[in-house]
């Protein structure tokens with residue numbers, strides 16, 4: 001996701017131009033999205049107690065290398081890893097390290113693979129062993145909020161409709177939507193127009209048009225929405241240290257609705273739901 005600061009420093013954003021992609025773009029995004037989703041599927045079996053997140057980072061790096069792809073985050077604004085691993089009260093941009101995962105952790109893994117210049121960006125929530133009921137509920141609502149956002153992703157709706165739908169699902173459960181990071185256009189660029197806020201007012205914002213390609217990636221907190229960035233310059237955590245969850249798809253708007261580029265080939269987009277299925 002990107003910050004408002006990123007948004008203001010980007011030339012394309014300043015011009016406000018939202019690219020409309022044709023078949024070439026959709027074909028490129030299909031390949032990049034499919035490979036990213038396959039990598040996130042493979043990662044599922046590595047997410048268990050005792051495994052350091054650095055190991056998961058290496059699995060993604062090697063998968064990318066062996067499949068002719070490059071993780072977009074390596075050397076991105078000084079970031080040095082193939083993916084982000086955001087545990088428990090970490091909202092996003094958690095940095096992989098040697099600390100082992102522990103039973104009861106929940107971890108978001110966010111991966112962007114570049115294939116033939118196109119960016120496939122997706123993240124999921126992985127439970128480690130048995131997790132608490134409140135962690136389960138947070139994950140369920142986070143996925144439900146993305147689903148609600150996706151339902152609005154079609155011509156005739158606006159970016160505000162997407163945000164409002166996500167916000168309504170989270171707040172109905174007395175959870176909160178993080179404001180500081182938003183979804184984003186992508187394609188040959190990692191972060192492009194439009195911004196996709198995960199809160200808002202129906203009917204406001206940008207009208208959705210066929211050919212727009214962007215992510216939806218709500219971050220939902222059990223407590224208050226406020227975040228702070230740790231001294232490493234990346235890790236965003238909840239100020240009140242309550243649990244946070246996120247999931248992300250890359251999509252393209254079509255004439256009649258949308259196409260999801262990052263669907264899981266193994267039906268593992270929600271690992272918690274897949275477990276009980």
Ligand code: MF3
Nearest residue numbers: 001002073076079093110112
């Ligand atoms: N994949 C993230 C997103 O959804 C961005 C990660 S940027 C990083 O936009 F540098 F922190 F990796």
Ligand code: CO
Nearest residue numbers: 001121215217
């Ligand atoms: Co993203």
Ligand code: CO
Nearest residue numbers: 001110121122
């Ligand atoms: Co991402």
